[in-house]
Amino acid sequence: MTTHKTQVAIIGSGPSGLLLGQLLTLAGIENIVIDRVSKDYILSRVRAGVLEEGTVEMLDKAAIGERIHKEGMLHSGFSYAFSGRMERINLRDLIGKNVMVYGQTEVTQDLMDAREKSGAPSIYEVDEAHPVDFDGQKPYVSFKKDGVGHRIDCDFIAGCDGYHGPSRMSVPATAIQTFEKEYPFGWLGVLADVPPVRHEIIYANHSRGFGMCSMRSTTRSRYYIQCAHDDHVDNWSDDEFWDELRRRLPQEVADDVTTGPSFEKSIAPLRSFVAEPMRFNKLFLAGDAAHIVPPTGAKGLNLAVSDVYYLYEGLLEYYREKSTAGIDDYSQKALARVWKAVRFSWWLTHCMHLFPSTTEFDRKIQEAELDHLAKSVAAQTAVAENYVGLPF
Ligand code: FAS
Ligand code: PHB
Numbered sequence: 001m002t003t004h005k006t007q008v009a010i011i012g013s014g015p016s017g018l019l020l021g022q023l024l025t026l027a028g029i030e031n032i033v034i035d036r037v038s039k040d041y042i043l044s045r046v047r048a049g050v051l052e053e054g055t056v057e058m059l060d061k062a063a064i065g066e067r068i069h070k071e072g073m074l075h076s077g078f079s080y081a082f083s084g085r086m087e088r089i090n091l092r093d094l095i096g097k098n099v100m101v102y103g104q105t106e107v108t109q110d111l112m113d114a115r116e117k118s119g120a121p122s123i124y125e126v127d128e129a130h131p132v133d134f135d136g137q138k139p140y141v142s143f144k145k146d147g148v149g150h151r152i153d154c155d156f157i158a159g160c161d162g163y164h165g166p167s168r169m170s171v172p173a174t175a176i177q178t179f180e181k182e183y184p185f186g187w188l189g190v191l192a193d194v195p196p197v198r199h200e201i202i203y204a205n206h207s208r209g210f211g212m213c214s215m216r217s218t219t220r221s222r223y224y225i226q227c228a229h230d231d232h233v234d235n236w237s238d239d240e241f242w243d244e245l246r247r248r249l250p251q252e253v254a255d256d257v258t259t260g261p262s263f264e265k266s267i268a269p270l271r272s273f274v275a276e277p278m279r280f281n282k283l284f285l286a287g288d289a290a291h292i293v294p295p296t297g298a299k300g301l302n303l304a305v306s307d308v309y310y311l312y313e314g315l316l317e318y319y320r321e322k323s324t325a326g327i328d329d330y331s332q333k334a335l336a337r338v339w340k341a342v343r344f345s346w347w348l349t350h351c352m353h354l355f356p357s358t359t360e361f362d363r364k365i366q367e368a369e370l371d372h373l374a375k376s377v378a379a380q381t382a383v384a385e386n387y388v389g390l391p392f
Pocket of ligand 1: 011012013014015016017034035036037042046047048049050104126128129160161162163164165166267268269286287288289295297298299300301302304
């Protein structure tokens with residue numbers, strides 16, 4: 001058995017774990033990050049695309065904002081289409097804020113580069129990682145690496161290991177309550193090196209199902225169409241994808257779509273999920289380990305960042321002022337923001353998608369909701385506040 005010692009052991013090297021690790025390292029708080037897969041595998045996963053202003057501020061605080069400000073695309077609004085119409089939410093005019101389009105893959109790469117430069121320890125491709133004795137005073141993380149047993153003795157464990165990770169699963173069922181809603185559809189997404197159809201994101205409500213136009217740069221586009229929850233990427237040739245996407249867009253937009261070969265094609269299930277609480281004595285859950293939102297509202301990655309903000313501030317206060325006030329408040333503070341984002345993502349998903357149960361009446365309600373949004377500054381302001389991210 002190889003024994004390591006640190007202050008904070010972090011399970012998971014996604015955005016949550018890496019951002020927490022980077023902030024702790026900058027503050028001189030020792031930490032070790034472990035992950036079950038390789039760096040390359042983590043970077044191969046195509047996920048989020050929109051960063052809230054608060055997220056960008058946190059990445060600046062983590063001293064990895066340089067490339068974001070160089071290569072990120074600042075968006076002052078986004079559009080939504082329904083009944084052949086295109087309407088826009090002018091974020092900047094409504095609430096003086098923007099969002100930054102910069103892929104999660106790039107955020108993760110920047111965090112990995114920073115960790116490499118800092119020399120803080122990370123161990124990849126571990127097996128059987130588990131948080132142990134987190135209810136006691138001597139928590140540790142056990143794992144195997146190349147068949148050899150390891151343990152990390154620590155003060156605290158950060159479970160940043162995503163929805164399927166071991167941290168939440170290690171909490172006794174009697175100590176945790178979960179809230180879940182599965183949506184009866186998924187998102188089929190493609191990445192293609194073609195110019196985006198418009199320079200801002202478009203969410204499209206259509207009688208055939210939801211469609212969406214996003215991007216990663218001025219030469220790389222990210223498109224999605226709603227698909228059956230049990231659909232498979234092999235059922236969709238590029239041509240079939242492009243044809244279906246264009247059917248779901250207003251004609252003047254569909255006519256402008258530049259098609260081309262996709263180099264990434266994947267289907268993401270849509271679910272809402274929240275675990276309460278997010279702290280179990282010396283174990284803290286952060287990011288997807290604690291909650292999942294449908295990608296509709298672009299909240300998943302951004303919630304991971306606000307969790308890390310609350311957890312980092314609490315740990316900093318503990319180590320610098322020997323106060324547990326911040327870590328004691330962590331779960332309540334994080335969950336208050338999580339549930340508001342879960343609500344917004346749920347609302348926008350219901351406005352924009354075709355459910356198997358959707359009736360003609362439901363379609364008229366969706367149309368009325370989106371028409372009211374187009375004509376009410378109050379409604380637009382409420383959407384804008386949520387889309388750019390509520391205060392931390
Ligand atoms: P992550 O899941 O990113 O990272 C968890 C890490 O823990 C992984 O690297 C994993 O390998 C590791 N891990 C798991 N089990 C382990 C074990 N046993 N031992 C050690 N390590 C272990 N959000 C948006 O805002 N917009 C989107 O469009 C969007 N699209 C998405 C599409 C998909 C397919 C998925 C799955 C998510 C999407 N999300 C989106 C949400 C996503 O961006 C997450 O919110 C974000 O990755 C959260 O980051 P983490 O909490 O770090 O979790
Ligand atoms: C993306 O670019 O992947 C993206 C953007 C906004 C969303 C979801 C996904 O709401």
